[in-house]
Amino acid sequence: MLIAGNWKMFKGPAEAGAFCRELRDADLPDDVDVVVCPPYVSLAAAAQALAGTEIGVFAQSCHWDREGAFTGEISAAMLKELGVYGSLVGHSERRLYFGETDETVARRSAAALAEGLHVIACVGESEQERDAGETDAVLRRQVSVLESDENLVIAYEPVWAIGTGRTATPEMARQAHETIKEILDVPVLYGGSVKPDNAAELLAQPGVDGALVGGAALTVDSFVAICRSPS
Ligand code: PGA
Numbered sequence: 001m002l003i004a005g006n007w008k009m010f011k012g013p014a015e016a017g018a019f020c021r022e023l024r025d026a027d028l029p030d031d032v033d034v035v036v037c038p039p040y041v042s043l044a045a046a047a048q049a050l051a052g053t054e055i056g057v058f059a060q061s062c063h064w065d066r067e068g069a070f071t072g073e074i075s076a077a078m079l080k081e082l083g084v085y086g087s088l089v090g091h092s093e094r095r096l097y098f099g100e101t102d103e104t105v106a107r108r109s110a111a112a113l114a115e116g117l118h119v120i121a122c123v124g125e126s127e128q129e130r131d132a133g134e135t136d137a138v139l140r141r142q143v144s145v146l147e148s149d150e151n152l153v154i155a156y157e158p159v160w161a162i163g164t165g166r167t168a169t170p171e172m173a174r175q176a177h178e179t180i181k182e183i184l185d186v187p188v189l190y191g192g193s194v195k196p197d198n199a200a201e202l203l204a205q206p207g208v209d210g211a212l213v214g215g216a217a218l219t220v221d222s223f224v225a226i227c228r229s230p231s
Pocket residue numbers: 006157161162163164165191192193194212213214215216
């Protein structure tokens with residue numbers, strides 16, 4: 001079971017350090033892998049606060065080249081140098097607002113894996129796509145560009161459930177995870193309005209191997225409550 005907190009554009013270095021020191025001292029279950037994904041500028045503070053613990057620090061994206069003329073981008077090698085353990089790629093907000101495509105997501109994922117980082121690659125259908133009965137096809141398209149790897153995890157995040165307070169029903173999540181696992185045999189996390197009060201039911205579904213948590217990962221109490229909910 002893996003629980004990852006995606007902080008998005010929240011928490012600068014001071015706040016990130018304080019959060020991670022509190023998380024380090026929290027009572028986390030031994031059988032749950034815990035990951036935080038701070039913004040780039042807070043990665044060093046998080047990595048420092050969590051050094052020597054089992055809690056992993058992930059970036060929220062990374063570029064496919066080691067270095068080059070790519071203003072505003074960060075490479076996997078740079079992340080490794082900082083003590084970062086992995087990276088998200090292809091979050092729907094990156095796809096929606098920053099022109100990320102299946103192809104760029106695949107390139108980012110492959111480069112990060114080649115550099116020895118772990119990767120959580122995000123996929124998921126929009127509301128319009130679900131209403132049009134296209135969920136299965138969208139997931140197949142988004143997942144089939146990714147190469148299987150022992151360090152790859154997929155996060156199924158229906159776009160209509162992100163930050164909206166709406167979650168997929170456990171049955172929707174189970175079905176989507178099944179589709180994804182037919183294409184790639186890797187762990188699959190559920191994401192989209194996971195909260196302390198719905199985590200246990202979602203995490204109990206067959207094929208749900210953990211959660212990618214946004215809003216509810218921003219306070220230590222609710223994030224720890226989610227980490228403890230599988231047990
Ligand atoms: P949310 O975000 O939990 O706030 O819906 C999830 C995500 O975007 O990863």
